[in-house]
Amino acid sequence: MNTPALQFTPGSLVRARGREWIVQPGSVAPLLRLRPLSGGEDEGAVIHAGLEPDIGSAQFPAPDPAQEGSQHDAILLADALRMALRRGAGPFRCFGNISVEPRTYQLVPLLMALRQDPVRLLIADDVGIGKTIEAALIARELYDRGEIQRMAVLCPPHLVEQWVRELNERFHIPAVAVTASSAARLERGLPIGDSIFHAHAFTVVSLDYIKSDRHRHDFIRACPEFVIVDEAHTCVSTGQARQQRFELLREISADAERHLVLLTATPHSGDQEAFYSLLALLKRDFAQFATASGALKETLREQLAQHFVQRRRPDIDEWQDGSVFPQRETTEITYKLTGQWDQFFQDVLDYCRDVTQRAGDDARRQRLSFWGTLALMRCVASSPAAAVQALQTRLLAEQVDNAPDEVLQTLFDGSEDHLDEDDVAPAADTGDPALHALLAQARALAGEADDPKLRLLHKHLKQLIADGFNPVVFCRYIATANYLREHLDGKFRGVTVDVVTGEFPSEERERRVEALGEADRRLLIATDCLSEGVNLQQHLDAVVHYDLSWNPTRHEQREGRVDRFGQPSPKVRATLMYGANNPVDGAVLQVILRKAEKIRKELGVPVPLPDDDHTLTQALMKAVMLRSERAGGPQQAFDFDQFEEARELDVRWTSLAEKAKTNRTVFAQRRLRPSDVLPEWERMKAVLGDSEDVRRFTTEAMSRLGAGLLFRPRRGATAPLTALPRVLRERLEAAGLEGDIGIDFTQPPAPRCRYVSRSHPLVSTLADELLERAVSGETRDNQQLATLGRIGVWRSPAVQAVTTVLLLRLRHQITTTRSGRSSVLLVEEALPVAWQGRANPAKVQGDQLLAWLQAPASGNLPEPVRQREMHSVLTLLDERRDALEAIADAQAERLLADHRRVREAADARGRYKVDALKPVDVIAAFVLMPGAGA
Template sequence: MNAVVFAPGDMVRARGREWIVLPSPGEGMLNVRPLSGSDDDAQIIIPELESSPVEPASFAAPTADRLDTQDGAQLLADALRLSLRRGAGPFRSAAHLGVEPRAYQLVPLMMALKLHVARLLIADDVGIGKTIESGMILREWLDRGLVDRFAVLCPPHLVDQWVTELAEKFDIDAVAVTAAKARGLERGLPTSQSLFDAYPFTVVSLDYIKADSRRDEFARACPPFVIVDEAHSCVGNERGKHQRYDLLERIATDPERHLLLLTATPHSGDVVAYDRLLGLVHKELAGGPNGGDANARERYARRLAQHLIQRRRPDIQDGWDERRAFAKHETKESPFTLNGDFASFQEEVLDYCFTVTERAGTDQRYRRLAFWGTLALMRCVGSSPAAAVSALSNRLSGMAEEGAIEPVVFDAEDGMLIESDIEPATAIEDSEETAALRALIERAQSLASRTAQDPKLKQLLAELRPLMQAGAKPVIFCRFIATAEALGEVLRVEFPKAALAVVTGALAPDERRNRVEALDVSNNRILVATDCLSEGINLQSLFDTVIHYDLSWNPTRHQQREGRVDRFGQQAPIVRSLMMYGENSAIDGAVLDVILRKADEIRKATGVAVPMPEDQESVTSALMQAVMLRRGGNAKSQLTFDFGPAAQRFERQWRDTAENAKASRSRYAQGALKPDEVLPEWNKMRALNGGPTEVARFTERALQRLGAPLEKLADHARLHIDFLPDAMRDRLGQRGLKGTRRISFLDDPNPGVTHVGRVHPAVAIMAETLAEGALDPQAAEGKALGRAGVWRTRAVAQMTTLLLLRLRYQLVTSGRTNRLLLAEEATAVAFAGLGTEPIAFADQALALLEQAASSDIDTDARLRQIDNAHSRLPSYTSAIEAFAQTRAETLSYDHIRLTEAAGGGATVKVSPVLPADIIGLYVLLPELN
């Protein structure tokens, strides 16, 4: 006797319960999900090894023994819709998204759908939403069954941010792989098994994985889908490649591996590095745009248009009419004047620095070290007296390597912004300096104790007081730990009613995040932070103002600081940034003239912002020259330092870099896809799965039923998690949710209010629990929802039987790869009187559940009505099957429309799996009078 063959969507009975068959991993195996469970509960069954045979099963229809009210019917319909995760529409990922994407954010997804292998360079500006764009592609590929493993490679300070974003926005639980966590992940694994085999979803620190041994392991076990954040930092420069590029090059050699490269600065003027970056997404792009004849150049341009998406914020606001997606950005400069002992101290430090530099003589090594040490020390002195004390004290420790000082000066190392905020040891080992250093330290300590007289701090308070009174929520960025901590002490006294946190690199990443999140409880908040937070933790939900207390000597750092607050998801109408500097400070003045104002001038002239050239010797010389000129340096000193043409060369290189970047952007900007090609199918799918209206309705009703009613206020609501049943409360606690949360169902809530969508843990857990409890009352927590009901309403003219359905479909993709997938949707159909032809389908039928009941019916009458309706169910079978077939044809057509809009790709055929599941049975009676 031949064994029964089961297909995805079939219902089977095994081990004493019913299961739904999912796509199976191999022949002779069944991948099954409990009838009332989620995909997380799926198991693999080998029928030949089961003690009892696996048999076909059918779903039991509702009966009169489980009656419920109209409220219960409405709740079950929404719970069923919101608990389903395998959408049948062309955007399979829609059911898993916890974010409402803007139209422009769908473009990378549409571009990826065109490609057999998704390889894109997503180069949108800072704050536009590259994480959302790449996460949507990843979620879609997972839900289509195209991949079952992935890795995100990113700088170490972004690892936790990525893990959080994947969980909250895309319903994906990934593990962080860093130097600190890898050993724990590997514990207990067989020696032959890589952690990348054991953990299918990972977010990996680039610093951890770039080492030779780990690089080899990752290349061997690399998942089929890889996202690389800050990809520009991985390609080296015109002087050579480095370890990160070697890793990406090996990953890219597999032509079937999906690869998304994310960067806000793809072209920094370094043509060689840019070509390397493009060569990773497609080998034909590695040679640049100017090689070969006219046909070759045209092929290059067409290929680049397939793989590059690059938009500035004005492109989004004007071309896509998305001005509401971003706040208005107001900038202001706030100069202050150094005076008295604070001014003379800076002059004394500068005299000391130039004495050290002159003493270096002609020895090039000592000369370079003296230059770097001078600049590093000046950075600390310009930051605060507290930072000066720390830096001068560290200088007594002796030698420091040039390579260790350079990143401190320019906030960058090997193409990446650094987060080190420790005052450097910068000294040349010279006993003659000891006395001078001790005297300067004593002066700095004296100034540090006189905060009330500090001109810089006084200016900050003058700016901060009106901002706080106006309701601003500022982040104050400092360069060094000592400055941040000293500033925090002062601000706690000045603003005793404000919640204030100081976050520096002295804290572990988890503690940094905890301190920031702890400010959420107060609407009056201040954050003082070093640049350890200028990347890695998005701050737009809690803050709307950025104050540059210390100038960064790298303009890219300023952009990153402001980009933490001024980005997609910021709900304040205006974002403010304020830049402080000493107007009579030789240090601040030199940085403004040589770097920051020059960067702004180049950006305005060319329309693009690019990093400084990597010729740091020229930058150093230009800064030193500017400091000398501002101090009125004498001819002897100018001659001694002999800066030569370095400053002019630096400016010329920077302008050339910007022009190259401008030419690249204007030549290959992506503008092919328009909103009307994307949105119809997306909106249809979101409505089918349940959008903001359905989420809000369900959440309010569910909380009322569970005894934890939502507290509704003018512009948001309060969710009291501690009042929920124990099991739900525990599950939410495991996701970090407890106590009272301020929530909104709008996708653009006010600052400090959390957006709650269909995959928010509170919604997902309540929907799953209530739907599962209705299907399996024995496992329900508390009283389970009933599956049948009767009520009178003026919305119908005759008796109407309404069936709440769960339809299952098989999706067969055909293209270069054929796949069989399972999809589900919740819907309804209604019949009038004793007729067997439906009078309403889908949304029209579900809308009948929302029409108000007009009067009650006694229990016996309700039981009779349900028994009679149950006996009519066989007569509805052909109509239900015809409806399911029509829905499948409609879904197939929707897939075709999306394929055509994307410009090609695999086609999808949708077929119903019958019989359909009748989840709810309701009889609506007309009002008698």
């Protein structure tokens, strides 16, 4: 069969297989990539123009007066048109494809990114401000602009699953996790020599997996054009693992065309070398900061301001963005060691002093005895269960000699690199027979009767729960967390209790947190495996520090899990627990935590403890143990400032804080202000609709389809999907939605409800279906009421002259030419236009047109009059076809100006052209007649 070759350019309309399609970019004759003119994105097809029996050019159908629409049809159709647009015309392309409504301050990194080519950004906003959202917005925007096709997120292993979920659910980016456990499965079936990172366009990669030489070289070979690095500060400090990570980032950044976004809440807390290493990844010239002065340094600062954004929470206030963050209420509660617990603690102190003194001058024996006693002290301060675990675990001299760093890691609260594995109680058994007596004492102390710390926690939790809070209790050790679960489960009526520790893989931790969130009242007990990066704000709103961390930034990280963007509660609580007569708690509190808090208040950001090798902390604890005495609880009289070790730590920390303060002044940025961002944001909300528009549309659409929403005060709404027509149920089931589901239109959503934005599958499916039925004029499943009329007439008090309101869908083709290569992007926009008056009608555009449609009708018109007016509109459309095309051309020019305005840095590297695709799609036409009528 010889079929004439048909040539269709991207954006043109064709008819094939009984429906209309839009030809997509990437079509190469004779193969055509098609998307339905109306319908879901997942209904696209690729067809062979020469083999299709009935394929030809198509015209968008004109409205049919035989299917007259009411004012309710007009409002619902206008909303459906806006909600169906997911290839937005600008100035931001991505807003139609995300399930989150960003705050205006979160658009600053996006605007900064769009003024760069390639994008190189260091986003260093405070904990909880929303760095994940800011980075993902950039990725989604560049993807929707056609500037990137692949992306990778590199992050610590405990954050992989969270990133995958955020990208999939909030940004509709189908990312896959690449970890040590998943890589083999992903590689299975790939052609020899192919890479995971070629086969999967969007990946979230564990830094621990990818840092090795073998995996690093494969990643660099197939590295995507856009890379996000979360917790970037963990890649530029000391240690072999971090050196491997830095080498990876250095190779990634070496490609001058690659987009790179670095995320960290602690970019330069006094560590100059680490900070300059980060900056050099953005631009090699920034390495000169280490030695630059005078004019060169000022020039570098000016350049850095384009690549570096850092906001503290007070900086967000100027955006007047509403109540973004909750109010944090902090308190401290103390317990006192008494009775058998006091006796046990003093016996432990006596043993520690004795064994340390007996070590004499033998350096090896000193290390073994000190590390064993320090492990015992930490576990005793945590819980009887942790003490028992430590006393039952043998600390061998070989461990101390061969792997001292691993031993130290379990003793001290080190870096976030080891959060998944350092909550196991350290070994304290050195083979000393005296430990057997201590073990027996520890076993006898379990339970509230003899454990004043547990007793105080129970009392405090009862008050928190009575005040309406859902707490998370952070412990240092797995043994302590399980001990608390055993003794607290069932103690609070109607409260579900669960525990999450490092003994669970990251996927199981996520599952347990989500399962706990289904309960009405919740109590979570966790170790520090959940203290960084994991979002708990949807389900929990109070933090109790059951064990003091020896790493002061860990406390802020714990509280940042609930005190962050998206917390629905207006208040969060944070409680610090410690032993009033415990010298170890006293040293940590006074020397470490109080100092850290003072610095944080003065600078507005935390400064890490300057003790990476733990030598100062070891010396401090050794001094505490050796100088502690039994009589009269002398630890209450301890003046820790008199300790030489405490003074040395203070001097070093103060110096580091001064450097951090200087850095914040030197690198203060001239960041974008609200006036730079708000106009673009308000314009996009007007084009695409806000959360109230989504609520109105979803409510009306579900009602029109016979599945009205059931609203509940402050608890969202129930959407009965089972009552929808079969074709809609099938499409929603394919998107993972079935049955009766809880939904909410505000963020964060009500408990057990899903946040529904304009890009949520429910909204997009409803919009596509109603729009397709209106355009085709067909009914399905005998749902006649669901067909929206595209033309209608009524009297309106909103107009003073006969007004024809047109709902237009404009399609534009954006051609980008860069380095001799051209790419084509199709975008769409919904545009209401009105003509007022009979003779020489005047054109009107603006937001007021939708308000005119929504103004309550003031009277009815006889059917002959309505039919006459509708046919007059069709005649008017034929007569003013050129005027409609002129509107499309004007919008194309505006779109080109928008593109150049926000992508100004790209002008030097490429050329841009925007063409309006014609004829214009007239979705609907409604005539508003002035006067009250009858």
